[in-house]
Amino acid sequence: MDLQVIQENGNPILNxxxxxxxxxxxxxxxxxxxxxxxxxxxxxxxxxxxxxxxLRSEFGKRETIGYAKIxxxxxxxxxxxxxxxxxxxxxxxxxxxxxxxxxPEAS
Numbered sequence: 001m002d003l004q005v006i007q008e009n010g011n012p013i014l015n016x017x018x019x020x021x022x023x024x025x026x027x028x029x030x031x032x033x034x035x036x037x038x039x040x041x042x043x044x045x046x047x048x049x050x051x052x053x054x055l056r057s058e059f060g061k062r063e064t065i066g067y068a069k070i071x072x073x074x075x076x077x078x079x080x081x082x083x084x085x086x087x088x089x090x091x092x093x094x095x096x097x098x099x100x101x102x103x104p105e106a107s
Contacts, residue, residue: 001038003039004021004023004024005019005021005043006021006065015071016076016077019039019070020065021066022063022065023035033091035052035066040070049074050068050070050089051071052067052089053068
Protein backbone atom coordinates (compact mmCIF):
# COMPACT_ATOMS: atom_id res chain seq x y z
CA MET A 1 0.00 0.00 0.00
CA ASP A 2 1.45 3.33 -1.09
CA LEU A 3 0.06 6.60 0.26
CA GLN A 4 0.44 9.95 -1.51
CA VAL A 5 -0.71 13.27 -0.06
CA ILE A 6 -2.46 15.24 -2.80
CA GLN A 7 -3.40 18.32 -0.79
CA GLU A 8 -2.79 19.45 2.78
CA ASN A 9 -4.44 22.51 4.34
CA GLY A 10 -4.07 23.88 7.84
CA ASN A 11 -7.20 24.98 9.67
CA PRO A 12 -6.08 26.99 12.71
CA ILE A 13 -9.63 27.85 13.78
CA LEU A 14 -10.49 24.17 14.32
CA ASN A 15 -6.93 23.16 15.35
CA UNK A 16 -6.56 20.57 12.62
CA UNK A 17 -4.97 19.72 9.28
CA UNK A 18 -7.17 18.63 6.40
CA UNK A 19 -5.65 16.08 4.04
CA UNK A 20 -6.70 14.79 0.61
CA UNK A 21 -4.76 11.64 -0.21
CA UNK A 22 -4.48 8.76 -2.65
CA UNK A 23 -3.85 5.16 -1.62
CA UNK A 24 -2.47 2.86 -4.31
CA UNK A 25 -3.04 -0.78 -3.41
CA UNK A 26 -2.42 -4.14 -5.07
CA UNK A 27 -5.04 -6.17 -3.23
CA UNK A 28 -8.52 -5.20 -2.04
CA UNK A 29 -9.31 -1.73 -0.75
CA UNK A 30 -7.35 -1.30 2.50
CA UNK A 31 -9.18 -1.14 5.81
CA UNK A 32 -9.87 2.19 7.46
CA UNK A 33 -7.62 1.17 10.34
CA UNK A 34 -4.63 0.51 8.09
CA UNK A 35 -5.16 3.85 6.32
CA UNK A 36 -5.36 5.70 9.66
CA UNK A 37 -2.15 4.04 10.87
CA UNK A 38 -0.31 4.84 7.62
CA UNK A 39 -1.50 8.48 7.65
CA UNK A 40 -0.42 8.87 11.26
CA UNK A 41 3.04 7.46 10.52
CA UNK A 42 3.48 9.49 7.34
CA UNK A 43 2.31 12.81 8.79
CA UNK A 44 3.90 12.56 12.26
CA UNK A 45 0.74 12.14 14.29
CA UNK A 46 -0.96 9.53 16.49
CA UNK A 47 -3.69 7.19 15.21
CA UNK A 48 -6.17 8.52 17.80
CA UNK A 49 -5.92 12.02 16.30
CA UNK A 50 -6.49 10.97 12.67
CA UNK A 51 -10.09 10.81 11.46
CA UNK A 52 -10.72 9.47 7.95
CA UNK A 53 -13.89 11.12 6.73
CA UNK A 54 -14.28 9.24 3.45
CA LEU A 55 -12.59 6.71 1.17
CA ARG A 56 -13.72 6.41 -2.45
CA SER A 57 -12.64 3.68 -4.86
CA GLU A 58 -13.60 3.34 -8.49
CA PHE A 59 -14.47 -0.02 -9.97
CA GLY A 60 -11.49 -1.65 -11.63
CA LYS A 61 -8.90 0.78 -10.31
CA ARG A 62 -6.28 -0.04 -7.71
CA GLU A 63 -6.44 3.38 -6.08
CA THR A 64 -8.59 5.01 -3.46
CA ILE A 65 -9.02 8.75 -2.90
CA GLY A 66 -9.65 9.82 0.69
CA TYR A 67 -10.20 12.82 2.93
CA ALA A 68 -8.93 12.92 6.51
CA LYS A 69 -8.58 15.37 9.37
CA ILE A 70 -5.68 15.36 11.81
CA UNK A 71 -6.35 17.14 15.10
CA UNK A 72 -3.85 18.61 17.54
CA UNK A 73 -5.59 17.01 20.55
CA UNK A 74 -8.28 14.41 21.17
CA UNK A 75 -10.58 16.69 23.19
CA UNK A 76 -10.93 19.13 20.29
CA UNK A 77 -11.61 16.27 17.90
CA UNK A 78 -14.44 14.90 20.06
CA UNK A 79 -16.01 18.40 20.25
CA UNK A 80 -15.98 19.01 16.50
CA UNK A 81 -16.30 15.65 14.75
CA UNK A 82 -19.68 14.11 14.00
CA UNK A 83 -20.44 11.12 16.26
CA UNK A 84 -20.60 8.55 13.45
CA UNK A 85 -17.16 9.61 12.16
CA UNK A 86 -15.67 9.28 15.66
CA UNK A 87 -17.23 5.81 15.97
CA UNK A 88 -15.85 4.70 12.58
CA UNK A 89 -12.34 5.83 13.52
CA UNK A 90 -12.24 4.33 17.02
CA UNK A 91 -10.62 0.91 16.97
CA UNK A 92 -10.81 -1.36 20.00
CA UNK A 93 -9.53 -4.88 20.65
CA UNK A 94 -13.11 -6.27 20.70
CA UNK A 95 -13.87 -4.82 17.27
CA UNK A 96 -10.62 -6.23 15.86
CA UNK A 97 -11.44 -9.71 17.20
CA UNK A 98 -14.95 -9.49 15.76
CA UNK A 99 -13.55 -8.49 12.35
CA UNK A 100 -11.11 -11.43 12.40
CA UNK A 101 -13.95 -13.86 13.16
CA UNK A 102 -16.04 -12.46 10.29
CA UNK A 103 -13.28 -13.10 7.71
CA PRO A 104 -13.84 -16.29 5.69
CA GLU A 105 -11.26 -19.03 6.08
CA ALA A 106 -8.93 -19.62 3.11
CA SER A 107 -9.23 -23.15 1.74
